[in-house]
Amino acid sequence: MSFTVDVRRRALAANDAEAEQLRRRFAGERTLVTNLISSPGSGKTTLLEATARRLAGRATAAVIEGDVATELDAERLRAAGLPAYQILTGGACHLDARQIGKALTAAAFPRVDLLFIENVGNLICPTTYDLGEDFKVALLSVAEGSDKPFKYPAIFARAEVTVVTKVDLLPHVRFDLPAVERQVLSLNPSATLLRTSSATGEGIDAWCDLLLERAARKRA
Amino acid sequence: MRAHAPARLARAKVAVGELSAVEPDLLSFAWEAIVGEGPDQGAALEIDWRPGRQYCPTCRADKRQGEGSWMRICLDCGAPLQIEGGTELDVIEIELVPAGEENPG
Numbered sequence: 001m002s003f004t005v006d007v008r009r010r011a012l013a014a015n016d017a018e019a020e021q022l023r024r025r026f027a028g029e030r031t032l033v034t035n036l037i038s039s040p041g042s043g044k045t046t047l048l049e050a051t052a053r054r055l056a057g058r059a060t061a062a063v064i065e066g067d068v069a070t071e072l073d074a075e076r077l078r079a080a081g082l083p084a085y086q087i088l089t090g091g092a093c094h095l096d097a098r099q100i101g102k103a104l105t106a107a108a109f110p111r112v113d114l115l116f117i118e119n120v121g122n123l124i125c126p127t128t129y130d131l132g133e134d135f136k137v138a139l140l141s142v143a144e145g146s147d148k149p150f151k152y153p154a155i156f157a158r159a160e161v162t163v164v165t166k167v168d169l170l171p172h173v174r175f176d177l178p179a180v181e182r183q184v185l186s187l188n189p190s191a192t193l194l195r196t197s198s199a200t201g202e203g204i205d206a207w208c209d210l211l212l213e214r215a216a217r218k219r220a
Numbered sequence: 221m222r223a224h225a226p227a228r229l230a231r232a233k234v235a236v237g238e239l240s241a242v243e244p245d246l247l248s249f250a251w252e253a254i255v256g257e258g259p260d261q262g263a264a265l266e267i268d269w270r271p272g273r274q275y276c277p278t279c280r281a282d283k284r285q286g287e288g289s290w291m292r293i294c295l296d297c298g299a300p301l302q303i304e305g306g307t308e309l310d311v312i313e314i315e316l317v318p319a320g321e322e323n324p325g
Contacts, residue, residue, distance in 0.1 A: 001318075001321065002230050002315050002316060002317045002318075002321075003315070003316055003318075004313050004314070004315045004316075005313060005314050005315075005316060006312075006313050007311040007312060007313050007314055008310065008311070008312060008313070009310065009311050010308075010309060010310050010311075011234070011309045011310060011311055012309060124241070127241060128241055153290030154239075154241045154290065157290050157292065185293070186291055186292060186293045187290050187291065187292055188292060189292055189293055189300035190300070
């Protein structure tokens with residue numbers, strides 16, 4: 001006769017357990033951790049380069065980079081003065097918590113105020129995996145089109161902060177910024193919205209102030 | 221200790237919430253591919269679809285907004301909705317057939 005085994009376990013329980021361990025570690029180290037998620041080419045690395053320049057001397061930071069291939073992003077961030085470790089996923093479309101734990105061991109960063117995790121460029125899969133971060137940050141560049149929050153709702157619903165990037169291009173593209181911000185707020189009424197241009201520096205102060213304020217709150 | 225004896229998987233039941241970002245049809249397709257022609261060939265995947273509850277505290281009413289909707293504001297009054305459930309992606313139970321025994325039914 002067949003018999004039934006009661007399981008009642010989250011399918012992502014293993015990842016969630018690793019993420020909780022990371023979260024405790026980051027709490028102990030008083031490190032603010034952000035998980036940056038966006039489509040490829042929306043400006044995650046460029047925002048981090050601008051952030052490194054603006055935060056130099058005000059806060060310590062390090063970066064874990066996730067990409068399918070190449071060390072290009074980690075090299076760019078090291079050139080910008082940040083310790084950076086590159087995870088190569090070899091084709092996988094997201095990072096999981098175990099990869100972050102292994103990366104931290106391999107990278108052996110000094111204790112930092114801010115740890116940025118730049119996820120694989122993808123608006124879908126990274127959304128599901130908790131990496132022990134304090135909050136997720138969604139980026140959307142104005143060249144991507146005004147319909148993206150409603151087309152990829154999960155990330156905008158789950159990200160505490162949405163950064164609209166490349167706003168210096170607004171005169172050249174059709175992008176209804178207020179409509180996009182309304183979309184994001186309808187998916188996540190408590191979202192913080194920022195507008196940045198890494199090219200001109202617009203909005204970078206507000207972004208850095210938010211990070212510093214949250215990092216200070218975590219240290220307190 | 222019985223669960224550790226050699227057994228074949230007959231059925232797995234999973235709960236999938238409408239806000240879990242998991243599509244039941246794709247999950248079923250993946251299940252068929254994994255079970256394939258291996259030792260658990262023919263094992264059934266039972267999906268327990270779990271809608272979320274969208275409640276408007278201002279209107280004091282449920283505001284169902286359509287299957288799989290991620291909308292978090294009330295379309296009548298604009299207030300943030302309270303969302304309960306719908307995020308499940310849980311293995312509920314598995315049914316096993318001890319090695320050498322027929323699958324009932």
